[in-house]
Amino acid sequence: MKIEDVKLPEDILFWAKSKGYAVFDSKPWDLNIIGVRKKDGTPNKFDDRIFVVCKDDSDVLRMWSWPATTDPGLYWMQNPMNKLGTACLVPGQYRGCWQIGLHSDKPALKQVKPVRTYRDGDKDAVLELDPATISEGLYGINIHRAGKSSQSVDKWSAGCQVFQNDDDFEDFMELCNKQVSSARYTSFSYTLLEEE
Numbered sequence: 001m002k003i004e005d006v007k008l009p010e011d012i013l014f015w016a017k018s019k020g021y022a023v024f025d026s027k028p029w030d031l032n033i034i035g036v037r038k039k040d041g042t043p044n045k046f047d048d049r050i051f052v053v054c055k056d057d058s059d060v061l062r063m064w065s066w067p068a069t070t071d072p073g074l075y076w077m078q079n080p081m082n083k084l085g086t087a088c089l090v091p092g093q094y095r096g097c098w099q100i101g102l103h104s105d106k107p108a109l110k111q112v113k114p115v116r117t118y119r120d121g122d123k124d125a126v127l128e129l130d131p132a133t134i135s136e137g138l139y140g141i142n143i144h145r146a147g148k149s150s151q152s153v154d155k156w157s158a159g160c161q162v163f164q165n166d167d168d169f170e171d172f173m174e175l176c177n178k179q180v181s182s183a184r185y186t187s188f189s190y191t192l193l194e195e196e
Helices: 009-018 074-078 166-183
Strands: 032-037 048-055 061-069 086-089 092-103 106-111 115-120 135-137 143-145 161-163 187-194
Touching (some): 009 032, 009 048, 009 061, 048 166, 092 115, 092 166, 143 166, 161 166
Parallel strands (some): 032 187
Antiparallel strands (some): 032 048, 086 115, 106 143, 115 135
């Protein structure tokens, strides 16, 4: 599937299920947070998407979708903060790995359990996703916002999952807070898919 194939909430849930991942659709406001990494994406662009699918109080399945990046920005690719290279989240499902917290003193979903990342260490403008570089740990792979209306990823992501627009992120955090207050789940799962 491709990002543009997702028209209905059932589409993105079917895609996740087809990969063997769990979906949460039995309780209102139990969020399915799903990122989709664009195949042949343009480096340093917000050309991926983050979706949220859940049931509302009327038991209706709803979907939201926002432009984002699931890749590190060009600045960190060329200036990695880790000697092994810049982190890039490995596609998969990460259960209960985030909680509401802070990123650079602003509200975000903060990583609280290990995730798997590739490491790209050649400092060029091409993102290499070499399975031999995969490691697992607490790397600060948070889910947060960029600026008011950022056009380039640049320093906004050193491996985080980053919303392009802060207004979109405000809507996302409202849903996250709704999960905590209504569904009573304080941890968040995230599923990262790749276009095929």
